[in-house]
Amino acid sequence: MTRPALRLENIVKTFPGVRALDGVSFEVLPGEVHALMGENGAGKSTLMKVLGGIHQPNEGRILVGEEPAVMANPLEAKAKGIVFIHQELSLAEELSVAENIYLGELPRKSFGRVDWATLYARTDEILKKLKVGFDARTMVGTLSIANQQMVEIARALTVDAKAVIFDEPTASLTDSEKVVLFEVIDDLKKDGVGIIYISHRMEEIFKITDRISVLRDGEYRGTLVTKETTEDDVTQLMIGRSLDLSRNHEHAEVGDVALEVRGLSCGDLYRDISFEIRRGEVVGFYGLVGAGRTEIAETLFGLRAPSAGQILLDGEEVHLGSPVDAIARGISLVPEDRKGQGLVLGMNCRDNMTLPQVGDLTAGPFVSDGAEIAIFDQYRDKLDIRTPGWRQTVGNLSGGNQQKIVIGKWLSMHPTLLIVDEPTRGIDVGSKSEIHKLIRQLASQGYAVMVISSEMPEVLHVSDRIVAMYHGELIRTFTSDEVTEDSLIQAISGIRTDGGDKAA
Amino acid sequence: MAPGTWSTFLRRGAIWAFIALELAFFSIAGEFLSVSDKAFMNWDNMLLLLKQSAPLGIIAMGMTLIMVNGNIDLSVGAIFALAAVILLDSMTWPFMAAMGDWSFLLAWVFALLAGVALGALNGFLVWKTGVDAFIITLGAMLGFRGLVFMYNGENPTSHLNWTLVDFAEAQFLGLHTATWFLLVVTAGMWWLMNRTVHGRNAYAIGDNREAAVNAGIRVGPHMMINFMIIGFLAALSAVVFYSESGSVNPNDGMLYELWIITAVVLGGTKLTGGSGSIISTLGGVLAIQILRRGLNHIGADTSTVNLVIGLILIAVLFLDRQLNVKGKEALRI
Known part of the structure; x- marks a missing residue:
């Protein structure tokens, strides 16, 4: 068997009160695309931060090739050949593509002058490999998000990479751009680079990866060979709990429709969204980050103007131009970023x-x-x-x-309608259940409550109905009695199944 | 045309269009309002205008670097005054006086070194304390000005060296000495910002500091070098100006920092950093100087000049904002 390009041995990382990673081990072979999967909060991003030198592991070790590697900062990780393609871009928009790619390592001539000829020649060579439609001199700020991502990828190609980590690389790419990205990954593979591919999208995972490793609650749950497995197996490994985890069964007395939304759209952020929330009802919105849930909440709170559709409060159409309007109409928003916005x-x-x-x-x-x-x-x-x-x-x-x-x-x-975005983010386990109880109580007191959450147990636990969103579209609305974790995961991955109204 | 090119062109070109507009306005208005019968765009008048732009202009080039880098320096006026005091006073020191007329060369060195040292102090504090440059240099502005007063009380410091005055008043190829200094500094700073690794890193740090840190650029020492450069330029500006006048009041250079920042901002440099151009700053400096001279030419007094420049600054930034917001999604708060 070939030597792994990158090997993690029994990595443990604790934060005060939390064991974020609990003995994670896996390896990536040269020329392999290795998917890393897990629910939100399973520990993927912590693991990546350990790999990138942002966090230091409490126990365990990392091997690059056969060398044990200790990375004190992102720069050392890069020097060891571990390169990240971040989901959030870190580029200087006012500089050219070439300057961004070689940031911190601009080729020099005498008197500290930039060697532009070398810089552009090297950059164009890399860009040619990537088959992109812009050149080294283009200003990064004028590029589309997809092309900016290509610049990040180009950066990875400037070093002798042993392992390249793609973090949700397709989140903002169109289909044709994805094809190019997959070709790039294929080329890296041929060069013997080990690739870690983080994504929630099953379709992609099954298309391009060789093996799949799964994390759950900070623990390593196993590695599957992609060709010999199914989506169900992976889902099973990701959720792992008995399928009847405390769903909410106690419904409060449901009153009149408090909020009705008809065909609401806002550019590319979300499209044609229709739902209603009654008094005494908790409706959970579940989906991946970027599915458009927070943006809907912002529209309802008057922060983001919709491009089409109607909002009705107590049966009367309203136009919410600002938070002042929304508050006056009885809409309240408990924001996601409690410390920053709340x-x-x-x-x-x-x-x-x-x-x-x-x-x-x-x-x-x-x-x-x-x-x-x-x-x-x-x-x-x-x-x-x-x-x-x-x-x-x-x-x-x-x-x-x-x-x-x-x-x-x-x-x-x-208020009439209380919108709670990520109600328990950053809250310890004990207080979590208190907040959940509180949300149920509010419903029983006759408030209409909209809960946005990325945590499945939370959504299942508090909601009377669950709206599943994918990429700005409302895929399906479930009642708490009919929902299963499987069907919910499939819905937020964009797989439409029959049953239930699309617009409840 | 690539997206963004048009608005970039507008931003870069706008200051020159504005200058053309000013020149046209004062030429025409001057015909009716001016007390003198000389035209505004008289050759000598223009030469003088360039010469008078030099003291602010030289420092503004350094301020462009500092602001592109994402910082600001409020202490330049005080450094200017302190360097002037050192320049003039040092020529009266016994060993310097013994050297005769050419002692001014050594006096220049003293003044310029003082500027670099004061800039280094600013930069070092910004680097090591992590306190915002605005606060550090605000303190420096007060502190350095205090040193100026401690030196000679309320009295002016004077020394006339005729060799020096001859040099400062000379004209080479038609342009005054001060103008040449401005042009050389402009060319040098343009070269630094566009052609050297240090200059390009300045843009990168101002644009996305985290990306710069992740790319291994040592941000602290980089900033310190920039503060040393602007300290040097503030002292150079004093050298150019006081070589000719030969007398410095302890209040000289007050509010310079604000005029300089105004010129730099008029030239399109972003207060938040990452974007700006030396050539446009030159435009900003000239635009302000033309406005001052022009209003003077048509008989307006100083208070009117300040009012007009203030209004124009706000109007220009409002226009800039409109141009930049267009096309981007505006999240209403």
């Missing part, structure tokens, strides 16, 4: 909670302390927020309590 971290608990309505809590020209404290006390008790007092700075609270402050803030505005 809270003013340096302010105290009370002030954060009363922020949207502080203009109404006045006695004469002054803000009334008493009225503010009354609201804080009410929601502290209702949501069981654990804090020493309202003076506590929000930044010092735990994630779970911070999230409750944000939820309390919006409940105190008496």
